[in-house]
Amino acid sequence: MANSTTWQGGSLLAISDLHISYPENRSLVESLRPHSPDDWLIVAGDVSEIVDDIAWALGLLAERFAKVVWAPGNHELWSHASDSVPLRGVARYEHLVELCRGLGVVTPEDPYPVWQGPDGPVRVAPLFLLYDYTFRPPGTRTQAEALKRAHDAGVVCSDEFLLHPDPYPSREAWCRARVAETERRLAQCDPSVPLVLVNHYPLVRTPTDVLYFPEFALWCGTTATADWHTRFRTEVMVYGHLHIPRTTRYDGVRFEEVSVGYPREWKRRPGARPGLRSILPSRPR
Numbered sequence: 463m464a465n466s467t468t469w470q471g472g473s474l475l476a477i478s479d480l481h482i483s484y485p486e487n488r489s490l491v492e493s494l495r496p497h498s499p500d501d502w503l504i505v506a507g508d509v510s511e512i513v514d515d516i517a518w519a520l521g522l523l524a525e526r527f528a529k530v531v532w533a534p535g536n537h538e539l540w541s542h543a544s545d546s547v548p549l550r551g552v553a554r555y556e557h558l559v560e561l562c563r564g565l566g567v568v569t570p571e572d573p574y575p576v577w578q579g580p581d582g583p584v585r586v587a588p589l590f591l592l593y594d595y596t597f598r599p600p601g602t603r604t605q606a607e608a609l610k611r612a613h614d615a616g617v618v619c620s621d622e623f624l625l626h627p628d629p630y631p632s633r634e635a636w637c638r639a640r641v642a643e644t645e646r647r648l649a650q651c652d653p654s655v656p657l658v659l660v661n662h663y664p665l666v667r668t669p670t671d672v673l674y675f676p677e678f679a680l681w682c683g684t685t686a687t688a689d690w691h692t693r694f695r696t697e698v699m700v701y702g703h704l705h706i707p708r709t710t711r712y713d714g715v716r717f718e719e720v721s722v723g724y725p726r727e728w729k730r731r732p733g734a735r736p737g738l739r740s741i742l743p744s745r746p747r
Contacts (some may be wrong), residue, residue, distance in 0.1 A: 472500025508537025
């Protein structure tokens with residue numbers, strides 16, 4: 463079998479948090495190109511708040527890459543006053559799923575595709591899980607206490623006003639339903655094929671420990687997925703949302719945050735403009 467240093471086939475690439483309402487980020491998306499005709503691209507959420515912009519970006523990328531796999535972020539689910547699509551909650555998500563299917567983009571509602579690499583196949587599983595306010599600040603025992611501390615600190619995610627859970631009674635109820643359904647699907651996957659798990663939020667809480675505003679962790683995931691990267695055979699976990707691109711390992715599993723973020727953030731980082739992150743083949747050790 464060929465190894466990753468001699469592999470001549472396509473790569474599995476990833477990016478997230480494109481936020482193309484910013485002209486600099488829209489220009490960045492226009493510049494994205496595959497390295498080879500066989501490259502796949504993972505887009506781990508937060509393309510835009512506006513449906514027409516989401517369609518433009520994913521359509522452009524679907525034309526360029528052999529396959530595009532999308533997992534939604536919180537921004538795609540916002541019911542924004544400037545959007546021509548006034549849908550809320552589940553209806554909005556289902557609208558985006560159908561939009562993606564029309565573009566040939568894989569969604570969390572589709573069969574998980576298998577990518578063939580030099581070290582064997584991996585199954586790419588885009589997830590839609592949301593969050594349930596269980597990433598609470600130390601010393602807070604309840605969701606109400608945690609939210610009060612965040613409000614007192616002036617840290618409130620815009621989801622509280624723009625991400626509606628209809629017909630679920632709350633975002634955390636929607637999260638619980640998504641976790642249960644996704645867990646069922648992952649348990650049915652053939653364990654002989656390792657997974658690349660793709661979610662807008664990290665599956666474990668530890669990546670949020672470096673947040674400048676620790677209270678924001680409330681809107682960054684759920685403790686219900688804390689063991690998924692070990693319980694399900696996972697090669698790589700890909701996420702975004704935190705706008706802190708980096709590579710870490712938890713229980714021996716590689717986690718890749720692939721965020722672009724806002725221009726004021728990525729322009730402060732050293733080096734060139736942000737671009738695509740290589741997920742597989744693995745970099746030579």
